[in-house]
Amino acid sequence: MLKSIKATVAGAALVAGLGTVASADMSGTLRIMSDMSNPGPRAVMEGLAADFGAMHPDLTIELDIIDREAWKSQIRNALSANPPDVVNWYAANRMGPYVDSGLFMDISDWWAAGDYAGLDSVKGAMTIDGKQWGVPYTYYQWGIYYREDIFKELGLTEPATFDEEIANCQVIIDSGRKCYTIGSRYLWTAGGWFDYMNMRTNGFDHHMALARGELSWTEDAGVRETFANWRKLIDMGAYVEDHQTMNWQDAMPAMINGEATAYLMGNFVVDQLRNGGLTDDQLDFYQFPLIGDYPQGEDAPTDTFHVASGAPNPDAARAFLKFVASADVQTAINGPEGLGQLPVNANSAVADDEFIQQGFAMLSGNAQGGVAQFFDRDFPAEMASAGMEGLQEFMVFPDNLDDILDRLEFTRSRVYQ
Amino acid sequence: MTTASADGGWLARNRMTITPILFLLPGLLFFSVYVVFPIFQSFYISTFEWNGLGELEEQGRYVGLQNYHELFYYDRNFEISLWNNVRWLVLYLLAIPAGLFIALFLNQTIVGIRVYKSLFFFPFVISQVVVGLVFGWFYLPNDGLFDVLVGWFGIDIKGGVIGNPNTATYGIIVAGLWPQTAYCMILYLTGLNAVDPEQIEAGRLDGAKGWRMLWHVILPQLRPATFIAFVVTIIGALRSFDLISIMTNGGPFGSTRVLSFYMFEKALSEYGFRMGYGSAIAVVLFLIMLIFIGYFLWQMYQDEKALRR
Numbered sequence: 001m002l003k004s005i006k007a008t009v010a011g012a013a014l015v016a017g018l019g020t021v022a023s024a025d026m027s028g029t030l031r032i033m034s035d036m037s038n039p040g041p042r043a044v045m046e047g048l049a050a051d052f053g054a055m056h057p058d059l060t061i062e063l064d065i066i067d068r069e070a071w072k073s074q075i076r077n078a079l080s081a082n083p084p085d086v087v088n089w090y091a092a093n094r095m096g097p098y099v100d101s102g103l104f105m106d107i108s109d110w111w112a113a114g115d116y117a118g119l120d121s122v123k124g125a126m127t128i129d130g131k132q133w134g135v136p137y138t139y140y141q142w143g144i145y146y147r148e149d150i151f152k153e154l155g156l157t158e159p160a161t162f163d164e165e166i167a168n169c170q171v172i173i174d175s176g177r178k179c180y181t182i183g184s185r186y187l188w189t190a191g192g193w194f195d196y197m198n199m200r201t202n203g204f205d206h207h208m209a210l211a212r213g214e215l216s217w218t219e220d221a222g223v224r225e226t227f228a229n230w231r232k233l234i235d236m237g238a239y240v241e242d243h244q245t246m247n248w249q250d251a252m253p254a255m256i257n258g259e260a261t262a263y264l265m266g267n268f269v270v271d272q273l274r275n276g277g278l279t280d281d282q283l284d285f286y287q288f289p290l291i292g293d294y295p296q297g298e299d300a301p302t303d304t305f306h307v308a309s310g311a312p313n314p315d316a317a318r319a320f321l322k323f324v325a326s327a328d329v330q331t332a333i334n335g336p337e338g339l340g341q342l343p344v345n346a347n348s349a350v351a352d353d354e355f356i357q358q359g360f361a362m363l364s365g366n367a368q369g370g371v372a373q374f375f376d377r378d379f380p381a382e383m384a385s386a387g388m389e390g391l392q393e394f395m396v397f398p399d400n401l402d403d404i405l406d407r408l409e410f411t412r413s414r415v416y417q
Numbered sequence: 418m419t420t421a422s423a424d425g426g427w428l429a430r431n432r433m434t435i436t437p438i439l440f441l442l443p444g445l446l447f448f449s450v451y452v453v454f455p456i457f458q459s460f461y462i463s464t465f466e467w468n469g470l471g472e473l474e475e476q477g478r479y480v481g482l483q484n485y486h487e488l489f490y491y492d493r494n495f496e497i498s499l500w501n502n503v504r505w506l507v508l509y510l511l512a513i514p515a516g517l518f519i520a521l522f523l524n525q526t527i528v529g530i531r532v533y534k535s536l537f538f539f540p541f542v543i544s545q546v547v548v549g550l551v552f553g554w555f556y557l558p559n560d561g562l563f564d565v566l567v568g569w570f571g572i573d574i575k576g577g578v579i580g581n582p583n584t585a586t587y588g589i590i591v592a593g594l595w596p597q598t599a600y601c602m603i604l605y606l607t608g609l610n611a612v613d614p615e616q617i618e619a620g621r622l623d624g625a626k627g628w629r630m631l632w633h634v635i636l637p638q639l640r641p642a643t644f645i646a647f648v649v650t651i652i653g654a655l656r657s658f659d660l661i662s663i664m665t666n667g668g669p670f671g672s673t674r675v676l677s678f679y680m681f682e683k684a685l686s687e688y689g690f691r692m693g694y695g696s697a698i699a700v701v702l703f704l705i706m707l708i709f710i711g712y713f714l715w716q717m718y719q720d721e722k723a724l725r726r
Contacts (some may be wrong), residue, residue: 072687076470097690101470185668242558244669245580376688385688393670396576410491 026056030316031084033064035071040271044338052323059316079103083308085317091125091302092373093211093380095133098306104133105307105314107321115322118345125302125373134306135321138334140341141359142192142299142374145269146262147255148284150177158286162200162229165289169238172261179238181260183251184395187388191375192264193230194391195299196288201226204297204369211378213416217408229291231398244396252276264288266301267341270355285358287366297369298362301377302344386411456703462696469684469692477693484697494671495698498679501586502655502705505675508590509597509654513646516601517639521631523602524609534606541599549663552592553579579665582672589657589664589673597653601646608642609635644716651709655702676702 030052036045042065049063064084066074075087079098089095098104108131110116111123116135126132151157151168154175159165169179184190199207202222209215210223217223233239240254249272254260256276263269273283287296305324307317323329330343336351342360343350350360363371376384390404428435463484467477488495523534540548555563558577567574574581578588612635620634636643658677661667667674667682674682676698682688684695 073685080470097468097470101468101476103470185666187668242576242580245558245577381688381690385682389668389670392668396669407493414487 026316026319027058028313028316029060029062030086030313030320031062031064032086032320033066033071033078033084033088035066035068035088037065037068037071041339044333047338048324048329048333052320055323056316056319076103079308079310083310085307085311085313086320087306087308089134089304089306090373090377091122091134091136091304092377093128094373094377095126095128095304095306096380099128099133102309105309105311106131106133107135107307107318108132110318110321115318116325118327118347119325121346122302122344125371126304134304135325136302136304136344137324137330138339138341139300139302139344140267141363142196142264142266142288142301143359143362144262144264144286144288145255145273145355146284146286147258147278147282149282150258150261151284158284159289161289162291166232166236169233169236173237177258178240178254178260179233179262181240181251181254181263182243182395183246183248184243184392185245185247185250187385187392188374188376189248189251189265190391190395191384191388192266192299193395194226194387195372195375196264197230197291198223198226199297199369199372200288200291200294201229202292203294204372207297207372208370208378211372213380213383213412217405217412223405227394227398227401230394231401234395234398239395244392266299267355267359271340280354285355287362295368296366298367298371299374300342300363300367300371301374380415383408383411383415459696459699459703462693463700465693467692468690470690473692480693484694485701487694488697488701494674494679495676497671498674498676498698499701501673501675502702504586505590505593505654505657506651508587509593509650509657510647512594512597512601512650512653513643515594515598516603516646517605519598519602520605520609524606538599538603540596541603543596545596545659546663548592548596549660552588552595553664556588576669579673580669582669585665585669585673589660592664593653593657593660597650600649600653604642604646604649605639608639612638648713655706655709676705 032045032049034045036042045065046063049061053059053061062084066078071088075089075098078084078087080103083103089098095104111132116123119136122136122139123132126134126136146158150172154171156168156171159168172179182189182193195207198210202225206215206222210217210220215223240251240260243251248265248269251263252269252272253276255263256273256278263273270283274280287298290296305321307314307321311317324333325345327343327345327347330345330348333339334341334343334348334351336353336356340351340353340356342356342363350356372378375388379387387408390408393400394404462473462477464479464481465473465477466480466484467473470476519537523530523537555561556578558564558574558580561577564574564577574584579585616634616638617630620630625634656677657675658681661673661675661678665673667678680695680698680702683691683698689695
């Protein structure tokens with residue numbers, strides 16, 4: 001797998017390298033700290049570093065790959081003392097603390113100089129205070145992954161509206177199954193459900209205003225409506241039980257065994273479900289159904305590269321970011337042999353995979369509302385953490401809603417000052 | 418001639434004073450740099466609103482005692498964590514009597530007693546992470562052994578023991594008691610070796626047996642062991658971080674947090690960017706520990722005084 005990526009990337013690199021970057025004058029050391037620690041992404045990252053190194057023989061590349069979960073708390077230390085040149089992180093508000101503290105380098109000039117042709121659609125997610133702070137390298141869609149075979153068996157079709165969704169769900173429950181599997185132990189999965197319930201009930205703009213702290217959790221009627229809609233599913237027993245004790249992987253067997261028929265998740269779940277034994281005949285995808293009359297907003301989390309503000313070798317970092325974002329490299333690393341996700345560059349080719357193609361079509365044609373990152377990337381860190389805890393509690397004890405909203409409102413009054 | 422006795426001069430004359438100071442110096446140095454100084458630093462940082470990135474002087478905002486104000490008047494999670502700490506402190510002490518009785522039970526000479534002792538000591542040897550995982554499986558809803566067992570009596574805990582906010586903390590404490598009991602047991606087993614057989618003989622002649630023998634003859638002699646068991650159990654209860662992190666990650670909905678876990682979450686975790694607030698929690702935790710530290714120190718001082726007499 002690694003070899004084939006290397007080959008494609010090297011080919012692409014040759015073209016890109018000759019055309020744009022004066023590669024001869026690059027020297028010194030480029031230090032990269034990456035969180036791409038899962039086997040597939042790791043091979044991609046190592047391939048990227050190797051190919052970039054081959055383009056610049058005088059440049060030494062030091063690549064450190066840190067466990068993805070550990071990196072979430074280690075990044076602050078890594079950036080503070082003896083920072084590397086390039087680091088991995090996430091888009092949107094998740095960048096906030098590092099931008100505010102001046103740990104990420106402002107790379108607006110590189111964007112303005114045209115380094116990242118074809119990335120206009122994702123520029124917004126990299127912008128804080130009107131400046132750009134990094135470059136994305138991959139993103140993926142969220143949506144409802146479901147058991148096509150069980151739907152067929154029960155005579156169901158992909159629902160387009162929430163009423164159809166509920167009608168479907170009732171049939172599924174009557175057949176002795178659960179409609180959705182979820183593992184909310186680490187909270188964020190509940191955030192995904194809220195994102196969609198709120199974006200569909202009140203529209204994308206309302207959701208973003210809530211994320212920016214402009215709307216009250218307790219006063220706003222729309223928020224109440226969202227929870228009321230969500231509660232319909234909870235009360236009818238749509239979700240697997242005891243989900244607060246499971247992480248998202250623990251929740252998968254329910255779907256693989258056919259005890260639950262669908263999973264609201266990011267596209268990375270496909271690989272895991274396939275490994276679990278489901279074939280593409282048993283598995284399909286649909287966009288989260290409509291609730292209110294709003295153009296659909298979608299979650300499409302974007303993963304990114306950033307330059308540390310204390311980077312010793314910004315020139316090499318600039319060349320590397322440009323290399324990563326270029327159309328051919330994007331095609332190669334997001335292909336089925338690589339990350340199996342969506343390329344950020346509009347000039348790249350999208351992999352020939354049922355789910356990636358559907359996701360691409362959905363995001364480019366059917367997300368007029370707008371593209372959000374994800375609950376914990378759009379809301380500021382503290383709001384996200386308190387919020388997701390409340391959402392999990394709501395899913396288990398929906399009667400506590402008033403109390404939960406009071407707490408969230410208090411957090412809001414503190415966080416957005 | 419008179420000066421000859423002062424051979425080696427000042428250094429030799431003051432040897433008795435200087436030597437202990439020299440020996441203490443490295444310890445004192447490290448203790449002050451890594452323990453005492455950070456304590457004061459925590460006090461200082463707790464008066465700031467600071468995200469822990471960049472320089473405190475540049476990016477921190479002085480807020481006085483506002484963090485403490487929020488902690489005590491507005492933060493329900495803090496209240497929950499504090500009460501959980503109290504639960505840990507009280508219930509964890511059960512490890513001491515439990516350890517004592519296992520030790521008494523094992524303190525006999527039969528064939529293979531060493532094997533039995535090792536088996537009882539085993540939970541203390543394995544890592545807390547493993548203990549957490551094992552108990553996590555034990556408590557699994559529906560399939561877990563515990564759920565099956567209580568199911569026979571018609572008890573059904575919604576969400577399983579550690580998925581239900583009312584039972585989760587107790588579930589974790591029981592998991593923690595398993596290795597802690599083994600620890601107390603080993604302390605008492607060593608203590609029992611030092612029990613004076615003549616005193617037992619004398620007690621027996623005076624007609625003491627059973628509980629009276631235990632309470633009036635054995636236990637007083639085990640007092641040093643009890644003290645150490647008390648110290649390690651209190652310390653164990655206050656650093657219950659790893660079990661919580663493994664078994665529930667503070668959940669469900671924050672119901673199993675203790676102060677140390679809450680501090681980590683607020684200051685250092687994935688979504689934690691409130692260094693000042695986290696420090697305020699750390700200070701409160703320190704003050705709680707100070708009560709026990711003070712008691713331990715006072716107790717040891719009393720013991721030493723008694724010895725010198």
